[in-house]
Amino acid sequence: MRATKLFTIVADSMGGGHDTIGGCCSAASNKFRYNVPDTPSCYANFLRALARHGMGEKDIVANINFFMNVPVLADGSMGIVDGKSKPGDSVDLRAETRVLAVVSNCPQVHNPCNDFNPTPIRVVVTDPAG
Numbered sequence: 568m569r570a571t572k573l574f575t576i577v578a579d580s581m582g583g584g585h586d587t588i589g590g591c592c593s594a595a596s597n598k599f600r601y602n603v604p605d606t607p608s609c610y611a612n613f614l615r616a617l618a619r620h621g622m623g624e625k626d627i628v629a630n631i632n633f634f635m636n637v638p639v640l641a642d643g644s645m646g647i648v649d650g651k652s653k654p655g656d657s658v659d660l661r662a663e664t665r666v667l668a669v670v671s672n673c674p675q676v677h678n679p680c681n682d683f684n685p686t687p688i689r690v691v692v693t694d695p696a697g
Contacts, residue, residue, distance in 0.1 A: 580657050
């Protein structure tokens with residue numbers, strides 16, 4: 568099976584280091600990690616966004632956690648630690664094919680990935696042909 572290239576990162580003011588192993592937070596992972604039930608999550612945000620397109624749980628794929636610092640620790644476990652990004656950091660992507668991109672500004676308040684304080688993000692979509 569040949570992989571289809573979806574996006575290319577064309578600019579990254581943080582210089583990389585984004586997480587690709589941590590997955591998205593969910594009510595289940597928040598309950599397991601923090602013993603807090605029914606918390607807002609990226610997983611729930613993804614489901615809401617996909618539902619608008621007739622899609623659901625089976626359509627959630629591995630995600631990229633831009634600006635999230637998830638080091639692999641000496642014992643092989645993954646850590647969720649303070650982010651390295653600063654206000655105004657950005658990532659510019661170029662779509663390489665027709666795509667549906669679903670974005671969640673992580674609502675997580677139980678770990679330091681967003682300084683325990685989710686803040687707004689800005690997403691700009693442009694058409695280079697138009």
